[in-house]
Amino acid sequence: MVDNRYATALVIGSVLSLLATVYLSVAVGTQNWYQYRMVPATNSNANSNGNTSELVKEFIHGDLDEKAYSDTMFLLNGTLGLWWRCIMVPSETHWYKEPDPKMASQCVSFTLPQQFASKYKEPGNEKSGEDLLRTYMWRCQFLLPLVSLALVFLSSLVGVCACLCRSVTPTLGVGVLHLLAGLCSLGTVCCFLAGVDLLHRSASPPEAVDGALGWSLYLALISSPLQMMAAALFLWAARSHRKSYTRMTAYRVA
Template sequence: MRAAASHSSASVPPTTPTSPLGLGARPGVGWRRRRRRGSYGGGGICREVRQRRRGESRALWSEPEGEAGGARGWASSLNARMDNRFATAFVIACVLSLISTIYMAASIGTDFWYEYRSPVQENSSDLNKSIWTDFASDEADEKTYNDALFRFNGTMGLWRRCITIPQNTYWYSPPERTESFDVVTKCMSFTLNEQFMEKFVDPGNHNSGIDLLRTYLWRCQFLLPFVSLGLMCFGAVIGFCACICRSLYPTIATGILHLLAGLCTLGSVSCYVAGIELLHQKLELPENVSGEFGWSFCLACVSAPLQFMASALFIWAAHTNRKEYTLMKAYRVA
Protein backbone atom coordinates (compact mmCIF):
# COMPACT_ATOMS: atom_id res chain seq x y z
CA MET A 1 0.00 0.00 0.00
CA ARG A 2 2.77 2.44 0.83
CA ALA A 3 4.55 1.48 -2.35
CA ALA A 4 1.43 2.08 -4.42
CA ALA A 5 0.81 5.44 -2.80
CA SER A 6 4.36 6.51 -3.30
CA HIS A 7 4.27 5.30 -6.89
CA SER A 8 1.03 7.27 -7.56
CA SER A 9 2.40 10.41 -5.93
CA ALA A 10 5.56 10.16 -7.86
CA SER A 11 3.74 9.71 -11.16
CA VAL A 12 1.55 12.86 -10.69
CA PRO A 13 3.56 16.02 -11.30
CA PRO A 14 3.23 18.80 -8.79
CA THR A 15 1.11 21.78 -9.82
CA THR A 16 1.52 25.43 -9.05
CA PRO A 17 -1.84 27.02 -8.15
CA THR A 18 -0.58 30.57 -8.75
CA SER A 19 0.50 29.80 -12.29
CA PRO A 20 -1.75 31.34 -14.99
CA LEU A 21 -1.26 28.24 -17.11
CA GLY A 22 -2.86 26.00 -14.50
CA LEU A 23 0.17 23.69 -14.67
CA GLY A 24 3.55 23.74 -13.21
CA ALA A 25 5.24 24.85 -16.41
CA ARG A 26 6.81 28.25 -16.13
CA PRO A 27 5.97 30.84 -18.77
CA GLY A 28 8.67 31.12 -21.32
CA VAL A 29 9.73 33.66 -23.88
CA GLY A 30 6.97 32.68 -26.30
CA TRP A 31 4.31 33.33 -23.68
CA ARG A 32 5.70 36.74 -23.03
CA ARG A 33 5.65 37.52 -26.74
CA ARG A 34 2.09 36.27 -27.04
CA ARG A 35 1.11 38.40 -24.06
CA ARG A 36 2.68 41.44 -25.68
CA ARG A 37 0.86 40.67 -28.91
CA GLY A 38 -2.43 40.45 -27.00
CA SER A 39 -3.24 36.80 -27.48
CA TYR A 40 -4.58 36.64 -23.92
CA GLY A 41 -6.62 39.90 -24.06
CA GLY A 42 -4.26 42.23 -22.14
CA GLY A 43 -2.99 43.98 -25.28
CA GLY A 44 -6.51 44.42 -26.63
CA ILE A 45 -7.66 46.09 -23.44
CA CYS A 46 -4.69 48.42 -23.49
CA ARG A 47 -5.36 49.22 -27.14
CA GLU A 48 -8.98 50.08 -26.36
CA VAL A 49 -7.88 52.29 -23.50
CA ARG A 50 -5.37 54.03 -25.73
CA GLN A 51 -7.93 54.54 -28.47
CA ARG A 52 -10.42 55.86 -25.94
CA ARG A 53 -7.87 58.31 -24.59
CA ARG A 54 -6.99 59.41 -28.11
CA GLY A 55 -10.67 60.00 -28.88
CA GLU A 56 -11.10 62.04 -25.71
CA SER A 57 -8.02 64.13 -26.52
CA ARG A 58 -9.26 64.71 -30.06
CA ALA A 59 -12.62 65.81 -28.70
CA LEU A 60 -10.91 68.11 -26.24
CA TRP A 61 -8.83 69.64 -29.05
CA SER A 62 -11.78 69.90 -31.42
CA GLU A 63 -13.86 71.92 -28.95
CA PRO A 64 -11.46 74.94 -28.83
CA GLU A 65 -10.99 74.72 -32.58
CA GLY A 66 -14.77 74.83 -33.05
CA GLU A 67 -15.06 77.74 -30.68
CA ALA A 68 -12.26 79.58 -32.49
CA GLY A 69 -13.88 78.89 -35.86
CA GLY A 70 -17.22 80.12 -34.57
CA ALA A 71 -15.58 83.24 -33.19
CA ARG A 72 -13.85 83.88 -36.51
CA GLY A 73 -17.13 83.43 -38.38
CA TRP A 74 -18.94 85.75 -35.98
CA ALA A 75 -16.18 88.34 -36.31
CA SER A 76 -16.24 88.16 -40.10
CA SER A 77 -20.02 88.49 -40.24
CA LEU A 78 -19.92 91.42 -37.79
CA ASN A 79 -17.17 93.08 -39.81
CA ALA A 80 -19.23 92.65 -42.98
CA ARG A 81 -22.26 94.22 -41.30
CA MET A 82 -20.15 97.12 -40.06
CA ASP A 83 -18.61 97.65 -43.49
CA ASN A 84 -22.05 97.69 -45.11
CA ARG A 85 -23.35 100.17 -42.57
CA PHE A 86 -20.42 102.53 -43.00
CA ALA A 87 -20.50 102.21 -46.78
CA THR A 88 -24.22 103.12 -46.80
CA ALA A 89 -23.58 106.20 -44.67
CA PHE A 90 -20.69 107.18 -46.93
CA VAL A 91 -22.83 106.88 -50.09
CA ILE A 92 -25.69 108.91 -48.57
CA ALA A 93 -23.24 111.61 -47.50
CA CYS A 94 -21.79 111.76 -51.03
CA VAL A 95 -25.27 112.17 -52.53
CA LEU A 96 -26.12 114.96 -50.08
CA SER A 97 -22.80 116.66 -50.83
CA LEU A 98 -23.46 116.50 -54.58
CA ILE A 99 -26.96 117.95 -54.22
CA SER A 100 -25.77 120.76 -51.97
CA THR A 101 -22.97 121.60 -54.41
CA ILE A 102 -25.42 121.82 -57.31
CA TYR A 103 -27.79 124.00 -55.28
CA MET A 104 -24.99 126.30 -54.19
CA ALA A 105 -23.61 126.69 -57.71
CA ALA A 106 -27.11 127.41 -59.06
CA SER A 107 -27.78 130.03 -56.39
CA ILE A 108 -24.49 131.81 -57.13
CA GLY A 109 -25.11 131.87 -60.88
CA THR A 110 -28.72 133.09 -60.84
CA ASP A 111 -30.18 136.55 -60.20
CA PHE A 112 -33.21 135.83 -58.03
CA TRP A 113 -31.96 136.31 -54.50
CA TYR A 114 -34.41 139.17 -54.02
CA GLU A 115 -37.34 140.21 -56.22
CA TYR A 116 -39.42 143.38 -56.35
CA ARG A 117 -43.03 143.51 -57.55
CA SER A 118 -44.30 146.81 -58.96
CA PRO A 119 -46.69 147.98 -61.72
CA VAL A 120 -45.01 147.89 -65.14
CA GLN A 121 -44.08 151.34 -66.42
CA GLU A 122 -45.49 151.25 -69.95
CA ASN A 123 -44.64 154.74 -71.12
CA SER A 124 -41.23 155.94 -72.18
CA SER A 125 -41.08 159.32 -70.51
CA ASP A 126 -37.92 161.31 -70.01
CA LEU A 127 -37.82 160.31 -66.36
CA ASN A 128 -37.97 156.63 -67.19
CA LYS A 129 -35.36 157.00 -69.90
CA SER A 130 -32.98 158.69 -67.51
CA ILE A 131 -33.54 155.96 -64.95
CA TRP A 132 -32.78 153.29 -67.54
CA THR A 133 -29.67 155.13 -68.67
CA ASP A 134 -28.39 155.58 -65.13
CA PHE A 135 -29.11 151.93 -64.33
CA ALA A 136 -27.02 150.77 -67.31
CA SER A 137 -24.18 153.15 -66.48
CA ASP A 138 -20.97 151.81 -64.97
CA GLU A 139 -20.95 154.68 -62.46
CA ALA A 140 -24.38 153.95 -60.99
CA ASP A 141 -24.36 154.25 -57.21
CA GLU A 142 -26.42 152.31 -54.73
CA LYS A 143 -29.40 154.67 -54.70
CA THR A 144 -29.55 154.94 -58.51
CA TYR A 145 -29.84 151.27 -59.32
CA ASN A 146 -32.07 150.56 -56.31
CA ASP A 147 -34.58 153.19 -57.52
CA ALA A 148 -34.66 151.38 -60.87
CA LEU A 149 -35.13 148.03 -59.14
CA PHE A 150 -38.06 149.42 -57.15
CA ARG A 151 -39.87 150.86 -60.18
CA PHE A 152 -39.28 148.20 -62.84
CA ASN A 153 -39.81 144.79 -61.22
CA GLY A 154 -36.14 144.35 -60.47
CA THR A 155 -34.35 141.23 -59.37
CA MET A 156 -30.98 141.17 -57.66
CA GLY A 157 -28.42 138.43 -57.26
CA LEU A 158 -24.92 138.24 -55.90
CA TRP A 159 -23.29 139.39 -59.11
CA ARG A 160 -26.01 140.94 -61.26
CA ARG A 161 -29.02 143.24 -61.09
CA CYS A 162 -31.91 143.12 -63.58
CA ILE A 163 -34.94 145.26 -64.42
CA THR A 164 -37.96 144.68 -66.67
CA ILE A 165 -38.80 147.45 -69.18
CA PRO A 166 -41.19 147.72 -72.18
CA GLN A 167 -39.80 146.40 -75.42
CA ASN A 168 -41.50 149.03 -77.62
CA THR A 169 -41.09 152.64 -76.54
CA TYR A 170 -42.98 155.65 -77.75
CA TRP A 171 -42.27 159.34 -77.60
CA TYR A 172 -45.92 160.09 -77.40
CA SER A 173 -48.68 158.76 -75.26
CA PRO A 174 -48.60 154.92 -75.46
CA PRO A 175 -51.48 152.93 -76.92
CA GLU A 176 -53.86 151.02 -74.76
CA ARG A 177 -52.26 148.07 -73.05
CA THR A 178 -53.20 144.64 -74.30
CA GLU A 179 -52.47 141.24 -72.94
CA SER A 180 -49.69 140.85 -75.50
CA PHE A 181 -47.75 143.71 -73.91
CA ASP A 182 -44.07 142.80 -74.39
CA VAL A 183 -41.33 143.46 -71.89
CA VAL A 184 -37.63 142.70 -71.90
CA THR A 185 -35.19 142.13 -69.08
CA LYS A 186 -31.96 144.10 -68.96
CA CYS A 187 -29.22 143.06 -66.58
CA MET A 188 -26.03 144.69 -65.41
CA SER A 189 -23.21 142.92 -63.62
CA PHE A 190 -21.56 144.19 -60.49
CA THR A 191 -17.91 144.94 -61.10
CA LEU A 192 -15.22 144.14 -58.56
CA ASN A 193 -15.01 147.83 -57.69
CA GLU A 194 -18.73 147.88 -56.96
CA GLN A 195 -18.47 144.73 -54.89
CA PHE A 196 -15.77 146.27 -52.71
CA MET A 197 -17.18 149.78 -52.77
CA GLU A 198 -18.02 151.32 -49.43
CA LYS A 199 -21.65 151.74 -48.43
CA PHE A 200 -22.66 155.13 -47.10
CA VAL A 201 -24.86 155.95 -44.17
CA ASP A 202 -27.19 157.82 -46.51
CA PRO A 203 -27.22 155.89 -49.83
CA GLY A 204 -26.28 158.19 -52.69
CA ASN A 205 -24.75 160.84 -50.41
CA HIS A 206 -20.97 160.45 -50.36
CA ASN A 207 -20.61 163.02 -47.61
CA SER A 208 -22.70 161.10 -45.08
CA GLY A 209 -19.88 158.81 -43.97
CA ILE A 210 -19.14 155.14 -44.47
CA ASP A 211 -21.48 152.54 -43.04
CA LEU A 212 -19.01 149.84 -42.01
CA LEU A 213 -21.66 147.30 -41.04
CA ARG A 214 -23.40 147.33 -44.42
CA THR A 215 -20.05 147.45 -46.21
CA TYR A 216 -18.74 144.25 -44.62
CA LEU A 217 -22.10 142.53 -44.89
CA TRP A 218 -22.12 143.23 -48.63
CA ARG A 219 -18.59 141.91 -49.06
CA CYS A 220 -19.26 138.77 -47.05
CA GLN A 221 -22.48 137.92 -48.86
CA PHE A 222 -20.68 137.36 -52.17
CA LEU A 223 -17.34 136.02 -50.86
CA LEU A 224 -18.64 133.34 -48.49
CA PRO A 225 -20.59 131.36 -51.13
CA PHE A 226 -17.43 130.95 -53.19
CA VAL A 227 -15.52 129.86 -50.11
CA SER A 228 -18.25 127.32 -49.36
CA LEU A 229 -18.19 125.97 -52.91
CA GLY A 230 -14.39 125.68 -52.83
CA LEU A 231 -14.43 123.80 -49.53
CA MET A 232 -16.95 121.29 -50.85
CA CYS A 233 -14.91 120.70 -54.00
CA PHE A 234 -11.76 120.17 -51.94
CA GLY A 235 -13.67 117.79 -49.68
CA ALA A 236 -14.84 115.86 -52.74
CA VAL A 237 -11.22 115.41 -53.83
CA ILE A 238 -10.29 114.03 -50.39
CA GLY A 239 -13.30 111.70 -50.46
CA PHE A 240 -12.27 110.43 -53.89
CA CYS A 241 -8.79 109.71 -52.55
CA ALA A 242 -10.38 107.86 -49.61
CA CYS A 243 -12.30 105.66 -52.05
CA ILE A 244 -9.12 104.86 -53.96
CA CYS A 245 -7.27 103.99 -50.72
CA ARG A 246 -10.29 101.95 -49.53
CA SER A 247 -10.20 103.62 -46.17
CA LEU A 248 -12.70 105.71 -44.24
CA TYR A 249 -10.13 107.56 -42.15
CA PRO A 250 -9.62 110.49 -44.65
CA THR A 251 -13.37 111.11 -44.57
CA ILE A 252 -12.96 112.87 -41.22
CA ALA A 253 -11.26 115.72 -43.08
CA THR A 254 -14.06 115.63 -45.67
CA GLY A 255 -16.66 115.94 -42.92
CA ILE A 256 -14.83 118.87 -41.32
CA LEU A 257 -14.60 120.66 -44.68
CA HIS A 258 -18.32 120.17 -45.27
CA LEU A 259 -19.02 121.52 -41.80
CA LEU A 260 -17.02 124.66 -42.58
CA ALA A 261 -18.77 124.95 -45.94
CA GLY A 262 -22.16 124.79 -44.22
CA LEU A 263 -21.11 127.52 -41.81
CA CYS A 264 -19.97 129.69 -44.73
CA THR A 265 -23.26 129.16 -46.56
CA LEU A 266 -25.25 129.95 -43.44
CA GLY A 267 -23.13 133.06 -42.88
CA SER A 268 -23.72 134.20 -46.47
CA VAL A 269 -27.48 133.80 -46.13
CA SER A 270 -27.49 135.66 -42.82
CA CYS A 271 -25.37 138.50 -44.22
CA TYR A 272 -27.70 138.86 -47.21
CA VAL A 273 -30.82 139.02 -45.05
CA ALA A 274 -29.25 141.55 -42.71
CA GLY A 275 -28.02 143.68 -45.63
CA ILE A 276 -31.45 143.78 -47.29
CA GLU A 277 -33.17 144.75 -44.05
CA LEU A 278 -30.68 147.55 -43.40
CA LEU A 279 -31.04 148.79 -46.99
CA HIS A 280 -34.82 148.98 -46.72
CA GLN A 281 -34.42 150.98 -43.54
CA LYS A 282 -32.33 153.51 -45.47
CA LEU A 283 -34.41 153.42 -48.68
CA GLU A 284 -38.09 152.82 -48.08
CA LEU A 285 -40.06 151.01 -50.74
CA PRO A 286 -42.47 153.16 -52.81
CA GLU A 287 -46.21 152.55 -52.74
CA ASN A 288 -47.55 149.49 -54.57
CA VAL A 289 -44.08 147.95 -54.45
CA SER A 290 -43.35 144.78 -52.51
CA GLY A 291 -40.25 142.70 -52.13
CA GLU A 292 -39.59 139.08 -51.33
CA PHE A 293 -36.75 136.60 -51.35
CA GLY A 294 -36.44 134.60 -54.57
CA TRP A 295 -35.77 130.98 -55.38
CA SER A 296 -32.01 131.52 -55.66
CA PHE A 297 -31.98 132.54 -52.01
CA CYS A 298 -34.06 129.44 -51.17
CA LEU A 299 -31.52 127.19 -52.89
CA ALA A 300 -28.78 128.62 -50.71
CA CYS A 301 -30.93 128.11 -47.62
CA VAL A 302 -31.52 124.45 -48.55
CA SER A 303 -27.85 123.89 -49.34
CA ALA A 304 -26.70 124.74 -45.80
CA PRO A 305 -28.57 121.93 -43.93
CA LEU A 306 -27.59 119.43 -46.63
CA GLN A 307 -23.96 120.30 -46.02
CA PHE A 308 -24.41 119.86 -42.28
CA MET A 309 -26.05 116.45 -42.74
CA ALA A 310 -23.32 115.30 -45.11
CA SER A 311 -20.69 116.46 -42.63
CA ALA A 312 -22.36 114.56 -39.78
CA LEU A 313 -22.51 111.34 -41.82
CA PHE A 314 -18.89 111.62 -42.94
CA ILE A 315 -17.59 112.19 -39.43
CA TRP A 316 -19.81 109.50 -37.90
CA ALA A 317 -18.80 106.87 -40.45
CA ALA A 318 -15.08 107.55 -40.06
CA HIS A 319 -15.07 107.85 -36.26
CA THR A 320 -17.29 104.83 -35.59
CA ASN A 321 -15.45 102.66 -38.08
CA ARG A 322 -12.16 103.49 -36.37
CA LYS A 323 -13.64 102.69 -32.95
CA GLU A 324 -15.13 99.38 -34.10
CA TYR A 325 -11.87 98.47 -35.83
CA THR A 326 -9.98 99.08 -32.58
CA LEU A 327 -12.42 96.91 -30.61
CA MET A 328 -12.23 94.10 -33.15
CA LYS A 329 -8.44 94.26 -33.13
CA ALA A 330 -8.39 94.06 -29.31
CA TYR A 331 -10.81 91.12 -29.41
CA ARG A 332 -8.66 89.24 -31.90
CA VAL A 333 -5.53 89.83 -29.84
CA ALA A 334 -7.33 88.61 -26.74
Protein backbone atom coordinates in the same frame (compact mmCIF):
# COMPACT_ATOMS: atom_id res chain seq x y z
CA MET B 1 -13.11 96.27 -45.68
CA VAL B 2 -15.91 98.76 -45.16
CA ASP B 3 -19.19 97.67 -43.61
CA ASN B 4 -22.35 98.13 -45.68
CA ARG B 5 -23.69 100.68 -43.18
CA TYR B 6 -20.65 102.87 -43.61
CA ALA B 7 -20.71 102.50 -47.39
CA THR B 8 -24.40 103.48 -47.46
CA ALA B 9 -23.70 106.53 -45.30
CA LEU B 10 -20.85 107.56 -47.60
CA VAL B 11 -23.00 107.20 -50.71
CA ILE B 12 -25.93 109.14 -49.25
CA GLY B 13 -23.57 111.83 -47.97
CA SER B 14 -21.98 112.14 -51.41
CA VAL B 15 -25.38 112.53 -53.08
CA LEU B 16 -26.42 115.19 -50.56
CA SER B 17 -23.13 116.99 -51.10
CA LEU B 18 -23.62 116.95 -54.87
CA LEU B 19 -27.17 118.31 -54.57
CA ALA B 20 -26.01 121.06 -52.21
CA THR B 21 -23.22 122.05 -54.58
CA VAL B 22 -25.59 122.24 -57.54
CA TYR B 23 -28.15 124.27 -55.58
CA LEU B 24 -25.55 126.72 -54.28
CA SER B 25 -23.90 127.11 -57.70
CA VAL B 26 -27.26 127.88 -59.34
CA ALA B 27 -28.15 130.31 -56.55
CA VAL B 28 -24.85 132.19 -56.86
CA GLY B 29 -25.14 132.46 -60.65
CA THR B 30 -28.74 133.71 -60.73
CA GLN B 31 -30.21 137.08 -59.80
CA ASN B 32 -33.49 136.20 -58.06
CA TRP B 33 -32.40 136.63 -54.45
CA TYR B 34 -34.72 139.56 -53.81
CA GLN B 35 -37.37 141.04 -56.10
CA TYR B 36 -39.42 144.23 -56.15
CA ARG B 37 -42.91 144.52 -57.61
CA MET B 38 -45.07 147.62 -58.05
CA VAL B 39 -48.85 147.54 -57.97
CA PRO B 40 -50.23 147.38 -61.56
CA ALA B 41 -51.80 150.84 -61.61
CA THR B 42 -48.65 152.57 -60.38
CA ASN B 43 -46.47 150.50 -62.66
CA SER B 44 -48.43 151.49 -65.77
CA ASN B 45 -48.17 155.16 -64.83
CA ALA B 46 -44.43 154.84 -64.33
CA ASN B 47 -43.93 153.12 -67.68
CA SER B 48 -45.90 155.84 -69.47
CA ASN B 49 -43.43 158.42 -68.23
CA GLY B 50 -40.86 159.50 -70.83
CA ASN B 51 -38.07 159.20 -68.27
CA THR B 52 -38.30 155.39 -68.28
CA SER B 53 -36.05 154.98 -71.32
CA GLU B 54 -33.47 157.30 -69.75
CA LEU B 55 -33.57 155.29 -66.53
CA VAL B 56 -32.97 152.09 -68.46
CA LYS B 57 -30.01 153.55 -70.37
CA GLU B 58 -28.41 154.88 -67.21
CA PHE B 59 -29.00 151.60 -65.41
CA ILE B 60 -27.36 149.54 -68.16
CA HIS B 61 -24.57 151.83 -69.35
CA GLY B 62 -24.08 154.32 -66.53
CA ASP B 63 -21.86 154.05 -63.46
CA LEU B 64 -24.64 154.40 -60.88
CA ASP B 65 -24.23 154.53 -57.14
CA GLU B 66 -26.24 152.37 -54.77
CA LYS B 67 -29.02 154.92 -54.33
CA ALA B 68 -29.48 155.47 -58.07
CA TYR B 69 -29.70 151.84 -59.14
CA SER B 70 -31.87 150.95 -56.13
CA ASP B 71 -34.41 153.64 -57.09
CA THR B 72 -34.46 152.34 -60.67
CA MET B 73 -35.04 148.79 -59.42
CA PHE B 74 -37.93 150.03 -57.27
CA LEU B 75 -39.63 151.67 -60.26
CA LEU B 76 -38.97 148.96 -62.85
CA ASN B 77 -39.70 145.75 -60.93
CA GLY B 78 -36.06 144.92 -60.38
CA THR B 79 -34.39 141.87 -58.90
CA LEU B 80 -31.19 141.72 -56.88
CA GLY B 81 -28.63 138.93 -56.68
CA LEU B 82 -25.15 138.42 -55.32
CA TRP B 83 -23.50 139.33 -58.62
CA TRP B 84 -26.39 140.84 -60.59
CA ARG B 85 -28.96 143.62 -60.53
CA CYS B 86 -31.83 143.50 -63.01
CA ILE B 87 -34.84 145.50 -64.17
CA MET B 88 -37.83 144.66 -66.35
CA VAL B 89 -37.95 146.35 -69.77
CA PRO B 90 -40.15 145.83 -72.87
CA SER B 91 -38.74 142.94 -74.89
CA GLU B 92 -39.67 144.43 -78.28
CA THR B 93 -40.05 148.02 -79.49
CA HIS B 94 -42.71 148.90 -82.06
CA TRP B 95 -43.67 152.14 -83.79
CA TYR B 96 -47.01 151.95 -81.99
CA LYS B 97 -47.66 151.68 -78.28
CA GLU B 98 -48.78 148.25 -77.17
CA PRO B 99 -51.46 148.16 -74.45
CA ASP B 100 -49.75 145.28 -72.65
CA PRO B 101 -46.13 144.91 -73.86
CA LYS B 102 -44.11 141.80 -73.08
CA MET B 103 -41.44 142.43 -70.48
CA ALA B 104 -37.96 140.94 -70.32
CA SER B 105 -35.26 141.05 -67.68
CA GLN B 106 -32.24 143.25 -68.38
CA CYS B 107 -29.33 142.53 -66.05
CA VAL B 108 -26.06 144.25 -65.19
CA SER B 109 -23.34 142.48 -63.24
CA PHE B 110 -21.54 143.99 -60.29
CA THR B 111 -17.88 144.55 -61.06
CA LEU B 112 -15.21 143.36 -58.64
CA PRO B 113 -14.47 146.93 -57.41
CA GLN B 114 -18.22 147.40 -56.80
CA GLN B 115 -18.33 144.22 -54.73
CA PHE B 116 -15.65 145.61 -52.42
CA ALA B 117 -16.79 149.24 -52.50
CA SER B 118 -17.77 150.97 -49.28
CA LYS B 119 -21.42 151.38 -48.31
CA TYR B 120 -22.60 154.61 -46.77
CA LYS B 121 -25.06 155.41 -44.01
CA GLU B 122 -27.10 157.30 -46.61
CA PRO B 123 -26.81 155.27 -49.84
CA GLY B 124 -25.15 157.31 -52.57
CA ASN B 125 -23.98 160.06 -50.19
CA GLU B 126 -20.27 159.77 -49.41
CA LYS B 127 -20.46 162.65 -46.93
CA SER B 128 -22.75 160.64 -44.63
CA GLY B 129 -19.86 158.37 -43.64
CA GLU B 130 -19.13 154.71 -44.23
CA ASP B 131 -21.52 152.11 -42.86
CA LEU B 132 -19.06 149.43 -41.77
CA LEU B 133 -21.73 146.87 -40.96
CA ARG B 134 -23.34 147.01 -44.40
CA THR B 135 -19.94 147.17 -46.08
CA TYR B 136 -18.65 143.97 -44.52
CA MET B 137 -21.97 142.17 -44.87
CA TRP B 138 -21.94 142.91 -48.60
CA ARG B 139 -18.39 141.62 -48.90
CA CYS B 140 -19.19 138.51 -46.86
CA GLN B 141 -22.23 137.67 -48.98
CA PHE B 142 -19.92 137.77 -52.00
CA LEU B 143 -17.02 135.79 -50.51
CA LEU B 144 -18.75 133.19 -48.31
CA PRO B 145 -20.41 131.18 -51.14
CA LEU B 146 -17.06 131.03 -52.94
CA VAL B 147 -15.43 129.76 -49.75
CA SER B 148 -18.22 127.19 -49.36
CA LEU B 149 -17.76 125.86 -52.90
CA ALA B 150 -13.98 125.78 -52.41
CA LEU B 151 -14.36 123.74 -49.22
CA VAL B 152 -16.63 121.25 -50.99
CA PHE B 153 -14.11 120.95 -53.83
CA LEU B 154 -11.31 120.38 -51.32
CA SER B 155 -13.38 117.77 -49.50
CA SER B 156 -13.98 115.94 -52.79
CA LEU B 157 -10.22 115.76 -53.35
CA VAL B 158 -9.76 114.35 -49.85
CA GLY B 159 -12.53 111.82 -50.57
CA VAL B 160 -10.83 110.71 -53.79
CA CYS B 161 -7.57 110.24 -51.89
CA ALA B 162 -9.44 108.21 -49.28
CA CYS B 163 -10.85 105.93 -51.99
CA LEU B 164 -7.43 105.46 -53.56
CA CYS B 165 -5.92 104.63 -50.17
CA ARG B 166 -8.90 102.38 -49.31
CA SER B 167 -9.27 104.07 -45.95
CA VAL B 168 -12.21 105.64 -44.15
CA THR B 169 -10.00 107.72 -41.84
CA PRO B 170 -9.84 110.81 -44.16
CA THR B 171 -13.65 110.84 -44.11
CA LEU B 172 -13.43 112.68 -40.80
CA GLY B 173 -11.76 115.59 -42.60
CA VAL B 174 -14.39 115.43 -45.35
CA GLY B 175 -17.13 115.77 -42.74
CA VAL B 176 -15.46 118.75 -41.07
CA LEU B 177 -15.02 120.51 -44.43
CA HIS B 178 -18.68 119.95 -45.30
CA LEU B 179 -19.72 121.30 -41.92
CA LEU B 180 -17.70 124.47 -42.53
CA ALA B 181 -19.16 124.74 -46.04
CA GLY B 182 -22.70 124.49 -44.64
CA LEU B 183 -21.96 127.26 -42.14
CA CYS B 184 -20.59 129.45 -44.95
CA SER B 185 -23.73 128.88 -47.03
CA LEU B 186 -25.93 129.76 -44.07
CA GLY B 187 -23.79 132.84 -43.41
CA THR B 188 -24.29 133.96 -47.02
CA VAL B 189 -28.07 133.94 -46.65
CA CYS B 190 -27.94 135.69 -43.27
CA CYS B 191 -25.59 138.42 -44.53
CA PHE B 192 -27.74 139.02 -47.61
CA LEU B 193 -30.99 139.29 -45.65
CA ALA B 194 -29.44 141.54 -43.02
CA GLY B 195 -27.86 143.73 -45.70
CA VAL B 196 -31.15 144.15 -47.58
CA ASP B 197 -32.96 145.00 -44.34
CA LEU B 198 -30.36 147.64 -43.44
CA LEU B 199 -30.56 149.08 -46.98
CA HIS B 200 -34.33 149.41 -46.73
CA ARG B 201 -33.95 151.22 -43.42
CA SER B 202 -31.61 153.76 -45.01
CA ALA B 203 -33.43 154.03 -48.35
CA SER B 204 -36.90 152.57 -47.96
CA PRO B 205 -38.82 151.59 -51.13
CA PRO B 206 -41.98 153.55 -52.06
CA GLU B 207 -45.22 152.39 -50.49
CA ALA B 208 -46.42 151.07 -53.84
CA VAL B 209 -43.44 148.70 -54.08
CA ASP B 210 -43.59 145.24 -52.55
CA GLY B 211 -40.44 143.29 -51.78
CA ALA B 212 -40.21 139.50 -51.64
CA LEU B 213 -37.56 136.82 -51.35
CA GLY B 214 -36.64 135.10 -54.61
CA TRP B 215 -36.13 131.45 -55.47
CA SER B 216 -32.34 131.85 -55.74
CA LEU B 217 -32.15 132.67 -52.04
CA TYR B 218 -34.23 129.61 -51.17
CA LEU B 219 -31.83 127.40 -53.17
CA ALA B 220 -28.91 128.75 -51.17
CA LEU B 221 -30.88 128.26 -47.98
CA ILE B 222 -31.63 124.62 -48.88
CA SER B 223 -27.99 123.90 -49.70
CA SER B 224 -26.87 124.69 -46.15
CA PRO B 225 -28.80 121.88 -44.32
CA LEU B 226 -27.92 119.47 -47.13
CA GLN B 227 -24.23 120.14 -46.57
CA MET B 228 -24.66 119.75 -42.82
CA MET B 229 -26.53 116.46 -43.23
CA ALA B 230 -23.75 115.23 -45.51
CA ALA B 231 -21.22 116.31 -42.87
CA ALA B 232 -23.12 114.40 -40.18
CA LEU B 233 -23.11 111.22 -42.29
CA PHE B 234 -19.40 111.50 -43.06
CA LEU B 235 -18.52 112.14 -39.42
CA TRP B 236 -20.69 109.24 -38.25
CA ALA B 237 -19.14 106.87 -40.80
CA ALA B 238 -15.60 107.88 -39.85
CA ARG B 239 -16.17 107.63 -36.11
CA SER B 240 -18.15 104.37 -36.22
CA HIS B 241 -15.62 102.73 -38.52
CA ARG B 242 -12.79 103.79 -36.21
CA LYS B 243 -14.57 102.27 -33.19
CA SER B 244 -15.25 99.03 -35.07
CA TYR B 245 -11.65 98.87 -36.23
CA THR B 246 -10.37 99.46 -32.68
CA ARG B 247 -12.61 96.76 -31.25
CA MET B 248 -11.58 94.32 -33.96
CA THR B 249 -7.91 95.00 -33.31
CA ALA B 250 -8.36 94.54 -29.58
CA TYR B 251 -10.22 91.26 -30.18
CA ARG B 252 -7.46 89.93 -32.41
CA VAL B 253 -4.78 90.89 -29.88
CA ALA B 254 -6.73 89.20 -27.10
